[in-house]
Amino acid sequence: MTVTTPRNLEEDSMLYDLTGVTKRYTQGRRTIDALAGIDLRIGGGEFLVIQGSTGSGKTTLLQMLGALDRPTSGSLVYEGRDVAKLGEGDLAELRSHSYGFVFQSFNLIPTLTAQENVETALVPWHVGGEERRRRAAEALEGVGLEGRARHVPSELSGGEQQRVAIARALVREPKVILADEPTGNLDERTRDDIIGLLEELWRERGQTLIVVTHDTWVAGRASRRIWLDAGRLEAPPVDERPGPAASAAPVRELVLQT
Amino acid sequence: MFFTYIYRELRRRHRQALLTALGLAVGVGLVVAVTAYAGGVGDAQDTVLHSLYGVGTDITVSQTQKQSQSGPPQFNMNPGSTSKQGKAFSRDAVRSAPGQQSLSATKVASIKSLDGVAQAVGGLTLTSTHVSGSFAKALSQSSAQPPGSSSSSSSSSSSSSQPAPSASQAPIKVSSFSISGVDVSQTGLGPMSSTELVSGRTFTTSEATTKVAVLDKAYAKQNSYALGDTVTISGAKYTVIGLVTSAAGTSSTSNVYIPLTLAQKMSGNAGKVNQIYVRAASAKDIATVKTEIKTVLPKATVTTAQDLADQVSGSLKSASQLADNLGKWLAIAALVAAFAVASLLTVSAVSRRVREFGTLKALGWKSRRIVGQVLGESVVTGLAGGVIGVIIGVVGAQLIAHFSPVLKATVGQTATAASGPGGAAPPGMQAALGQAAQTVVVHLTAPVSIQLVLLAAGLALLGGILSGAFGGWRASRLRPADALRRVD
Numbered sequence: 001m002t003v004t005t006p007r008n009l010e011e012d013s014m015l016y017d018l019t020g021v022t023k024r025y026t027q028g029r030r031t032i033d034a035l036a037g038i039d040l041r042i043g044g045g046e047f048l049v050i051q052g053s054t055g056s057g058k059t060t061l062l063q064m065l066g067a068l069d070r071p072t073s074g075s076l077v078y079e080g081r082d083v084a085k086l087g088e089g090d091l092a093e094l095r096s097h098s099y100g101f102v103f104q105s106f107n108l109i110p111t112l113t114a115q116e117n118v119e120t121a122l123v124p125w126h127v128g129g130e131e132r133r134r135r136a137a138e139a140l141e142g143v144g145l146e147g148r149a150r151h152v153p154s155e156l157s158g159g160e161q162q163r164v165a166i167a168r169a170l171v172r173e174p175k176v177i178l179a180d181e182p183t184g185n186l187d188e189r190t191r192d193d194i195i196g197l198l199e200e201l202w203r204e205r206g207q208t209l210i211v212v213t214h215d216t217w218v219a220g221r222a223s224r225r226i227w228l229d230a231g232r233l234e235a236p237p238v239d240e241r242p243g244p245a246a247s248a249a250p251v252r253e254l255v256l257q258t
Numbered sequence: 259m260f261f262t263y264i265y266r267e268l269r270r271r272h273r274q275a276l277l278t279a280l281g282l283a284v285g286v287g288l289v290v291a292v293t294a295y296a297g298g299v300g301d302a303q304d305t306v307l308h309s310l311y312g313v314g315t316d317i318t319v320s321q322t323q324k325q326s327q328s329g330p331p332q333f334n335m336n337p338g339s340t341s342k343q344g345k346a347f348s349r350d351a352v353r354s355a356p357g358q359q360s361l362s363a364t365k366v367a368s369i370k371s372l373d374g375v376a377q378a379v380g381g382l383t384l385t386s387t388h389v390s391g392s393f394a395k396a397l398s399q400s401s402a403q404p405p406g407s408s409s410s411s412s413s414s415s416s417s418s419s420q421p422a423p424s425a426s427q428a429p430i431k432v433s434s435f436s437i438s439g440v441d442v443s444q445t446g447l448g449p450m451s452s453t454e455l456v457s458g459r460t461f462t463t464s465e466a467t468t469k470v471a472v473l474d475k476a477y478a479k480q481n482s483y484a485l486g487d488t489v490t491i492s493g494a495k496y497t498v499i500g501l502v503t504s505a506a507g508t509s510s511t512s513n514v515y516i517p518l519t520l521a522q523k524m525s526g527n528a529g530k531v532n533q534i535y536v537r538a539a540s541a542k543d544i545a546t547v548k549t550e551i552k553t554v555l556p557k558a559t560v561t562t563a564q565d566l567a568d569q570v571s572g573s574l575k576s577a578s579q580l581a582d583n584l585g586k587w588l589a590i591a592a593l594v595a596a597f598a599v600a601s602l603l604t605v606s607a608v609s610r611r612v613r614e615f616g617t618l619k620a621l622g623w624k625s626r627r628i629v630g631q632v633l634g635e636s637v638v639t640g641l642a643g644g645v646i647g648v649i650i651g652v653v654g655a656q657l658i659a660h661f662s663p664v665l666k667a668t669v670g671q672t673a674t675a676a677s678g679p680g681g682a683a684p685p686g687m688q689a690a691l692g693q694a695a696q697t698v699v700v701h702l703t704a705p706v707s708i709q710l711v712l713l714a715a716g717l718a719l720l721g722g723i724l725s726g727a728f729g730g731w732r733a734s735r736l737r738p739a740d741a742l743r744r745v746d
């Protein structure tokens with residue numbers, strides 16, 4: 001497919017190699033093919049944006065890439081390991097070492113402070129309490145929230161909460177950051193803030209950033225964009241191709257979301 | 259992190275956690291209170307048996323006399339000639355306690371040689387009746403009348419058939435008291451094992467034929483006897499060397515205790531006893547020993563401590579039934595309900611945190627760790643419930659002990675039970691009781707032991723673990739992808 005051409009063509013830097021990945025959900029007698037055969041390669045250091053209409057399978061694909069679930073069929077090779085063949089324990093291991101997640105609704109633990117929320121990401125690593133606290137504090141500093149470390153999520157603004165979530169994703173310095181509509185619940189200024197922060201980190205650390213978004217402004221900043229439609233990768237719609245026609249896109253999305 | 263997380267989570271849903279803990283506390287508290295109460299009732303029963311039966315006595319053996327042979331002591335009240343009319347008289351009669359047939363002392367030895375018998379000691383229970391007064395002037399020439407109203411009784415527990423003065427007679431004073439002949443070589447077992455020395459001393463082994471006596475304290479007080487005084491029994495003078503009460507602090511079974519040899523001699527029962535006290539080598543042998551004795555002495559009444567316990571009636575018995583039936587089931591029901599409520603609340607708390615657990619799984623937390631977290635929360639709740647429960651239980655037990663009325667236990671019911679074949683109560687008691695039942699009054703306590711406290715804490719902990727296991731199981735079944743999709 002035309003869209004799968006990675007930015008970096010070197011085989012060595014290839015992180016993901018997906019062939020014929022499908023995901024089928026069964027609800028009673030109804031089956032839904034959320035992913036209907038995806039062939040995709042993602043190289044290290046890419047800023048990849050996944051776009052598509054509601055229900056097209058974006059979240060499902062992101063969950064496969066984040067080892068939150070196994071594909072129904074096909075192979076999903078991450079750094080030479082086929083994730084489809086790993087057990088629950090190995091998946092958890094992989095998640096804790098390689099991936100950082102950022103969610104649309106932040107998903108912070110409501111009872112824990114900002115500092116403690118960041119610390120939860122280090123728990124699977126069994127690092128000592130002191131080192132854990134130090135690293136979490138550093139990560140919070142990195143997102144500019146050192147002053148709010150002792151606040152619980154309900155005492156923070158949406159933007160601040162998402163910053164905490166980013167700090168939580170970054171504290172382990174993962175190879176890949178997976179963000180599912182990270183700015184979906186934020187206003188425009190905060191959106192610019194958060195995307196700016198992610199972009200900056202991506203540039204500085206050379207991490208791979210994979211973002212699902214409906215937002216054309218966010219999509220415009222990516223190094224590569226892919227489109228999903230009914231569980232398949234599609235060529236970008238004519239009006240979404242970079243160029244003067246891009247202004248029409250928001251109207252279409254508004255129609256789809258209501 | 260583990261404890262911080264538990265603390266934060268429990269603080270957030272502190273109402274629910276407190277409710278769970280209180281539920282467990284009530285269940286556990288009931289268990290503590292009921293167990294303490296049952297323990298107290300058990301102690302009370304022990305006290306009763308102890309005071310009636312003696313410590314260390316497992317079995318008593320006696321032989322019931324056929325009804326026809328039993329009769330009131332016969333006094334020769336016939337003045338013989340009219341010249342004696344109006345003259346004063348004073349007579350003593352010392353007899354084997356009514357209803358009892360004497361056994362040869364050799365039987366003691368043969369019981370002692372039985373398998374499983376640790377010790378066997380004979381005792382002789384007597385009743386001394388003293389009549390004094392003057393011969394009636396105009397009296398139908400007859401012996402004393404059959405049992406009627408007793409004019410005087412030295413102790414409430416002492417009574418026997420006594421000659422009743424008829425209306426036409428001049429005042430006649432009749433008094434009686436019970437005597438136990440004690441084997442001085444074996445004071446640990448026998449008639450005196452149910453007593454406690456309050457002053458003076460008991461017999462020494464060298465006093466087999468010394469005229470010394472130990473008195474029931476209440477009897478001594480009533481008759482103004484003190485240590486060192488002499489008591490006249492059947493015309494002989496005995497020095498008072500000690501005073502006793504029953505183990506429960508009430509009147510002991512006999513009024514007077516004297517060496518067995520002397521008791522045998524004065525009542526014409528040389529080499530005879532009317533009660534054998536047996537101690538089994540171990541508690542589990544008691545039933546076997548009872549059967550063995552039955553073979554050696556087929557006509558004898560063999561009573562074990564358990565037989566006696568089964569006959570205890572009165573408020574103590576009701577209390578024990580209350581503890582056994584109502585209390586036990588109430589505690590079990592409360593505990594089961596508390597466990598169920600704790601499990602339900604934990605499961606509901608878990609299902610409200612699906613997304614939270616999904617997030618943690620996305621961060622790479624293993625299911626095991628999440629289960630551990632849920633379990634940890636429940637265990638802390640359970641422990642809190644245990645502590646509150648123990649407090650509730652201890653306070654409850656104290657309240658029961660404080661407000662419960664004095665309990666009464668009655669052993670042996672009627673004269674027919676006493677003299678009928680295989681009569682219920684051991685004759686040693688009957689002698690003391692006369693033909694009435696004996697009632698012992700005890701104060702109920704509700705002791706809370708360390709083991710009970712540990713049991714209670716353990717139960718609450720178990721409740722916590724159980725509910726946590728339920729909740730944890732639910733949490734561990736969540737697939738992270740699904741959990742994260744859950745909108746709540």
Ligand SMILES: Nc1ncnc2c1ncn2[C@@H]1O[C@H](COP(=O)(O)OP(=O)(O)OP(=O)(O)O)[C@@H](O)[C@H]1O
Nearest residue numbers: 025027032034053054055056057058059060061740
């Ligand atoms: N656990 C599930 N059980 C059944 N069907 C599911 C499940 N998860 C997703 N689906 C279905 O799979 C399809 C793809 O879902 P997915 O969440 O990947 O879409 P999406 O592109 O992320 O949509 P949106 O933009 O609304 O987030 C949808 O039709 C959805 O209803």
Ligand SMILES: [Mg+2]
Nearest residue numbers: 058059060180
């Ligand atoms: Mg989605």
